[in-house]
Amino acid sequence: MKNHLMTIIVAAFATTGASLAMAQEMDHSKMDHGAMDHSAMNHDSMDHGSMDHGAMDHGSMNMDMNMQGGAAPPDARDPNTYSNGYTLHSGAYALPGGHEAMEMGDAKNFAALLVDRLERSHSSQSNATAYELQAWYGSAFNKLTLKAEGEVADSRVEEARTELLWSRAFATFWDTQVGVRNDTGHDTASRNWLAFGVQGLAPYWFEVDATAYVGQHGRTALRLSAEYELLLTQRLILQPRIEANLYGKEDTEAEVGRGLSNGTAGLRLRYEFSRQFAPYIGVERQQYFGDSADFVQAAGGRRGETRVVAGVRLWF
């Protein structure tokens, strides 16, 4: 039974998160004729004077285009082929001190703190303050990443999820993330997990985060989230966001049931006074499912509720 459930989780993980990534990175057929039919080449994009319709051979449009991702063919060029053994630090005319004096940005580490949500939520039953942030330190391809999400009500941390991950680029738009996660809350048991996930940008600009977790006593979990940014204008941005949490095993102390435990769908409208300061308003529906919903109900909560939120998106 447990194995069966794990299979489901792994399958769900594979299909939702990774497949989004891998399919687009690896599948060349996405760039096939369909994407390049004549209608895509309308006059808006065909603006150069030397255009010659006669010369445009439809046959040549059928060739398998492979503009992104994929694997290098065996005869791909070696990028070091022109060096003839010279390196940046050795060989004729190399400076003794090497390139330390250059201090190029591609060898530097950068840091960022993005507070995606810092908000006050209001529902018919409760008011709370919620946060979600991501901080990182590192380069374009390797980062130490901190993710934190939580809710504070009545001056108490109701629930908090904190993850410390090593993000490593494995494809153009995708990072693998490996690390640890801690869940805590004032009246639920604290849980620690090992985390394995992917985070990145799917075609059509969906930001996707899919992480599988393994905890003690055979506990497993899966967290999926996706968000999208719809630019109404250059500064007014509508952001739909969905999230789902699944668990492989019932955990009464942590008040989660097996299977799909909860899901959230939100819609936030922000105004970017600057990229770094954007207040927003929105609505969010949170729903518990199955045994998890029973746990919540038994504790005096609701199986589902709709909240109005107001907050600010910040980064530093």
Added chain:
Amino acid sequence: MSQFFLPRRRFVQGLVAGGVMVGLSGLNGPTWAKADPKNTQTGSAAVLSGTEFDLVIDESMVNFTGTPRLATTINGTLPGPTLRWREGDTVTIRVTNRLNEPSSIHWHGIILPFQMDGVPGISFDGIPPGATFTYRFKVSQSGSYWYHSHSGMQELTGMYGGIIIDPADSAKDIRADRDYTVLLSDWSDEDPMRILSKLMVQGDYYNYNKPTVVDFFRDVAQNGVKRAMDKRKMWNEMRMSPTDLADVSGATLTYLVNGVTPAGNWMGQFKPGEKVRLRFINGAAHTFFDVRIPGLKLKVVQVDGQNIEPVSVDDFRFGPGETYDVLVEPKDDAYTLFAQSMDRSGYARGTLAVKEGLTAPVPALDKVEWLSMSDMMGSMGGMGGMGDMGGMDGMEGMSGMNDDPLKTPSATVRHARTEYGATTDMRVDMPRNNLDDPGVGLRNNGRRVLTLADLHTIGGPMDQRGPSREVELHLTGNMERYAWSMDGVSFSDSTPVHFRRGERVRVILHNDTMMTHPMHMHGLWSELETPEGEFLARRHTIPVQPAQRVSFLVTADALGRWAWHCHLMFHMEMGMFREVVVA
């Protein structure tokens, strides 16, 4: 925080006075690192002539937007002094660094010993704080050039100036009644490192011309749902932006003519009937300018210091590092010198007039144009290279007729294996090689726009030999991560490109990105050729358009190690850079 409450007009227009009002300096601002930095002198730079020069790098105050800022300046001016040399002279330049950080000066486009080239880590160790470095080299060329810092992003904070080299034989000089150096540049109140950090978080941070829902519905109304959807399909599938025209825009930059804001309005005086030489230098850190003077034909006579067969145009685009000398013959009282940024987020502006105080109308910025399918897919994307494709495809057939397979540049695309990873967000399999394309935003605009195909250096190539081999490199990047590279390998992970001493080699640059990259090879001339292998122009900086493949010949006659990079400063910083070893 205060930055986004400033009216945007302030950035676009700037303040009238670029220097700081006396008494304001240091009163409201933060505590400066040094006591009482001097105010920067802006406007046409002083001209220093002779063979001995003393340049002092220091911090001084500027105020382009209403906020006093420290600039890094040379001899207290922005731009730095114009250096006037004579071909054949040996010049000695003592450069003293009074900053708290290392600095350097690179003589852009000047042929000299590599130890004098001024690139820290390659030519020398840089100039430490408090130290003086003496540059000394023989001047073996003539024309308009420029110099700038090659350290710590100081190009964006004010360290640049013009170089004029008079020909040894003055009869060979281009005749003009007046001669102005017009150095265009960009300024930001933000720390360049801060700009880079922001781009690392969000590559389109400064792009305020992104496609919106409003645009979509306008498109639907005009062209129907299907067309509107199709127009966006590939961009969205590939996660690329059709308006990724400049990474850094007027949202943070103020564009300057000789250190003067558009509101400040730099002025060049003339008398009607005079022939005026304008030495345009793009000394910007990260901005392509489209230059025109409404009402005047621009007769382009020199490019990158090399005289060309004159060509008259209305408009020309140039990237950081490039120089264009034009002759104009103004007849009216006043003309506006208008240089809009390639992404149409702002402009630099000056005035040519018969007397102080006169102005002419300032044109509106052109509409932002989306990158086309040919900018994304090369000759596959429609017409881009169609005209030339016959020649390209016919290559194999032609090679039978030619004994020399290197007579024409290879059209076979060979991606590096390192282009298939996270560093690279796209590859172009069918590049275009239409050098007669003025580029996005300038096509079919009713004006005669200069293109690479128009350039013909007088006297032909410096070396009559054909190439003995080809070196193909691809310009690559990942806009989402803000990582730039060549062949998918950023500088710090790369190995040098080795040229054997004395060899004549063909370099093919193939642009696998959707941005134009002004590629500057230090120390060696880049002799641009047509796709058919015919000589066009001797350049030090060659702009390569999106999905375009260009080639040039290099004679490896300068021993040493040289920098070779995209002159968009943040691309260079983030790895679109190679070292060249000539040995």
